[in-house]
Amino acid sequence: MIGERAQTVGAGMYLEREHLQALAGEGFDLAAIHFPHVNTSGCVKVLTNFYSVPLPVGVEVQAKVHSSYVEIWHQGECVARHDRCFQRQQKVLNLEHYLEALTKKPGAFAGSTPLEQWRAQGRWPASFDRFWETLKQRRGQQPGTRAMIDVLLLGRQHGYPRLQAVVEKALDMNCFDVEAVRLLLDAGRNRKEPREAVEVGALRVYDRPQPTTRNYDQLLRNYSGSGVLQ
Numbered sequence: 770m771i772g773e774r775a776q777t778v779g780a781g782m783y784l785e786r787e788h789l790q791a792l793a794g795e796g797f798d799l800a801a802i803h804f805p806h807v808n809t810s811g812c813v814k815v816l817t818n819f820y821s822v823p824l825p826v827g828v829e830v831q832a833k834v835h836s837s838y839v840e841i842w843h844q845g846e847c848v849a850r851h852d853r854c855f856q857r858q859q860k861v862l863n864l865e866h867y868l869e870a871l872t873k874k875p876g877a878f879a880g881s882t883p884l885e886q887w888r889a890q891g892r893w894p895a896s897f898d899r900f901w902e903t904l905k906q907r908r909g910q911q912p913g914t915r916a917m918i919d920v921l922l923l924g925r926q927h928g929y930p931r932l933q934a935v936v937e938k939a940l941d942m943n944c945f946d947v948e949a950v951r952l953l954l955d956a957g958r959n960r961k962e963p964r965e966a967v968e969v970g971a972l973r974v975y976d977r978p979q980p981t982t983r984n985y986d987q988l989l990r991n992y993s994g995s996g997v998l999q
Contacts, residue, residue: 800833
């Protein structure tokens with residue numbers, strides 16, 4: 770009972786329920802919506818920070834700002850998702866968004882900010898450094914780095930945890946080639962589960978015994994030992 774009211778809260782709710790409208794059939798997005806453009810750094814400015822996107826310069830996108838993350842949408846597809854940054858004037862970069870550009874400029878890869886952020890986030894395992902270093906030793910600085918970028922591009926299709934496992938397997942095998950990594954990835958993906966035997970029914974009438982070479986032993990009876998069968 771609240772104050773001097775004649776009804777309890779429960780009784781009041783029961784009477785009010787008859788006058789309430791039905792619940793909405795569809796929910797609504799609680800995100801704040803913005804429409805920034807991609808700048809020359811491959812980022813869009815959302816509120817006070819910059820977030821990387823895999824889109825050309827000048828493209829307008831839809832940015833959805835949620836409580837803990839930011840999504841970037843283009844043509845009905847979510848092209849990027851970042852943890853929301855609550856500082857100011859920060860760049861939140863995903864190395865995956867810059868791989869094509871770094872393929873053309875492999876010399877900028879080692880000191881790039883996206884790679885630095887991946888290291889800080891724990892997304893760059895030690896096995897990647899070992900594989901990369903061996904590629905540089907065998908192919909040279911820039912060709913080896915370009916090959917490492919090609920390896921990282923395989924992570925888009927197969928996922929980076931799977932790529933890490935395959936790179937570590939390649940290290941154990943002393944195998945340092947992009948196509949070998951691709952082959953190991955495809956081998957794991959195309960592995961088929963064993964299937965149960967299927968009853969063929971009426972087709973068993975076509976079964977035939979396996980051939981045997983037993984009858985050829987008869988030829989040994991006429992073998993003279995001279996190397997020629999009589």
